[in-house]
Amino acid sequence: MDTTVDLDTFSSLVERPDESARRAGEERWQQLDKPRGGLGQLEELGSWLASVQGSSPVRPLTAAKVVLFAADHGIAAVGVSELPAQGGTARRVHAVLDGTAPVAVLARRYGAGLRVVDVGVDADPHEFPAEVSRFRVRRGSGRIDLADALTEAEAIKAFRAGMAVADEEADAGTDLVVLGDLGVGSTTVAAVLVGALCGTDAAAVTGRGSGIDDRTWMVKCAAVRDSLRRARPVLGDQLALLAAVGGADFAAITGFLLQSAARKLPVVLDGVVSAACALVAQRIAFRAPEWWRAGQSTGEPAQAKAYDRLTLTPVQGLAISMGEGVGALLALPLLQAAADTLAEPSDVPAMTVAERGPVEPPRLPTAAELLNRG
Ligand SMILES: Cc1cc2ncn([C@H]3O[C@H](COP(=O)(O)O)[C@@H](O)[C@H]3O)c2cc1C
Numbered sequence: 493m494d495t496t497v498d499l500d501t502f503s504s505l506v507e508r509p510d511e512s513a514r515r516a517g518e519e520r521w522q523q524l525d526k527p528r529g530g531l532g533q534l535e536e537l538g539s540w541l542a543s544v545q546g547s548s549p550v551r552p553l554t555a556a557k558v559v560l561f562a563a564d565h566g567i568a569a570v571g572v573s574e575l576p577a578q579g580g581t582a583r584r585v586h587a588v589l590d591g592t593a594p595v596a597v598l599a600r601r602y603g604a605g606l607r608v609v610d611v612g613v614d615a616d617p618h619e620f621p622a623e624v625s626r627f628r629v630r631r632g633s634g635r636i637d638l639a640d641a642l643t644e645a646e647a648i649k650a651f652r653a654g655m656a657v658a659d660e661e662a663d664a665g666t667d668l669v670v671l672g673d674l675g676v677g678s679t680t681v682a683a684v685l686v687g688a689l690c691g692t693d694a695a696a697v698t699g700r701g702s703g704i705d706d707r708t709w710m711v712k713c714a715a716v717r718d719s720l721r722r723a724r725p726v727l728g729d730q731l732a733l734l735a736a737v738g739g740a741d742f743a744a745i746t747g748f749l750l751q752s753a754a755r756k757l758p759v760v761l762d763g764v765v766s767a768a769c770a771l772v773a774q775r776i777a778f779r780a781p782e783w784w785r786a787g788q789s790t791g792e793p794a795q796a797k798a799y800d801r802l803t804l805t806p807v808q809g810l811a812i813s814m815g816e817g818v819g820a821l822l823a824l825p826l827l828q829a830a831a832d833t834l835a836e837p838s839d840v841p842a843m844t845v846a847e848r849g850p851v852e853p854p855r856l857p858t859a860a861e862l863l864n865r866g
Pocket residue numbers: 572573574575584673674675676677678679680700701702703814815816
């Protein structure tokens with residue numbers, strides 16, 4: 493495997509979405525049988541889909557995939573999360589793989605694929621199926637308030653793993669990625685990256701994460717402050733920044749986002765982790781955010797700051813704050829609705845009786861049953 497990565501190439505590799513397809517999409521909305529602007533924000537979503545597909549009429553979304561990157565974080569040992577630092581991430585990965593986690597339930601409901609990519613979970617190498625851990629870079633990461641999360645070589649390896657996953661999805665015909673993440677302590681790391689890139693102090697970016705109380709928030713805030721100090725010297729070098737105060741999942745997601753944009757694969761972002769990585773990726777390729785939509789706001793202050801910088805507006809706002817791709821996944825039916833209403837009606841797949849199952853007619857009571865009642 494290549495052990496280098498040339499970030500400069502991304503700024504030329506990532507093109508803008510197709511502006512003429514977007515305009516054609518906007519014109520098509522005017523011709524449809526509805527009041528002007530009558531489908532509200534679906535109209536802008538549909539025109540965006542036309543631009544990223546480079547096609548008008550748009551094609552219905554039929555091959556969406558949830559991609560969850562998972563890793564552990566050394567900073568969790570400080571006590572910054574509601575979830576246990578030991579084994580908490582692995583347990584969540586199992587819940588997703590078993591199909592019991594909310595994201596797995598909803599992916600089934602919406603007909604989306606689901607893939608977990610373990611790039612740095614602190615678990616036995618055979619804890620998960622080989623397919624899940626094939627891109628693992630290491631177990632866990634360094635405590636970023638005291639030491640680097642990763643070596644530069646590990647950061648590159650994780651970044652390239654994310655690129656490889658984007659290539660696999662693009663080659664498989666995935667037409668939209670719902671991006672998510674899984675990792676105890678991850679909102680602390682995300683806060684550090686956003687705080688460093690936006691030049692804010694710790695208190696302005698430290699959130700409640702998995703639902704921590706005031707005492708834990710103080711501990712987390714101090715950890716963010718100390719880590720911010722370690723981030724400043726490497727602010728100009730995004731890979732060094734990801735190695736110093738990121739983690740394997742952050743490096744992988746950043747590589748994934750950039751390669752997806754280069755491959756014209758649209759992505760829905762989820763929580764503060766994907767928002768932080770999007771901010772790092774924007775530094776590398778300024779056009780890349782045009783390939784992404786923010787699924788929703790999780791209430792993390794660092795996420796709001798990042799989306800503000802990226803000029804991304806969440807698609808929906810149901811206050812889902814559990815991460816794991818759930819908020820982003822809830823934007824999928826809205827994007828599907830936008831695509832379906834803007835597509836050629838003949839392209840929209842009808843639900844067949846075979847998929848729906850037979851509908852039993854209600855049995856009507858007989859006259860005798862009616863007369864005997866009461
Ligand atoms: C039961 C439960 C399940 C979760 N699954 C994900 N998260 C969320 O919490 C973690 C990040 O928060 P922090 O930075 O505070 O550790 C991530 O795994 C995120 O997805 C969860 C949180 C809880 C309570």
